[in-house]
Amino acid sequence: MKEVQDFIKQSNTRIAGYEAEVAHLKSLLPFEQMTMEDFKDAYPDLVSCGKFIILSHHIFGGPGLDNC
Numbered sequence: 001m002k003e004v005q006d007f008i009k010q011s012n013t014r015i016a017g018y019e020a021e022v023a024h025l026k027s028l029l030p031f032e033q034m035t036m037e038d039f040k041d042a043y044p045d046l047v048s049c050g051k052f053i054i055l056s057h058h059i060f061g062g063p064g065l066d067n068c
Contacts, residue, residue: 028042040047 029038031039034042
């Protein structure tokens with residue numbers, strides 16, 4: 001019975017974490033309304049100096065550019 005209670009407690013902890021993540025994602029602007037600055041703030045792990053981001057017909061970032 002102790003194992004079941006531990007499992008339920010761990011599951012509730014994971015669920016709370018997932019609910020917080022969903023709330024964060026719902027609070028973000030839709031991609032089509034984001035500026036590059038909004039995108040950089042919302043997804044810093046996807047934007048770094050030296051990497052290119054291609055949106056539509058524009059290329060942002062990359063070596064030698066000051067977008068980082």
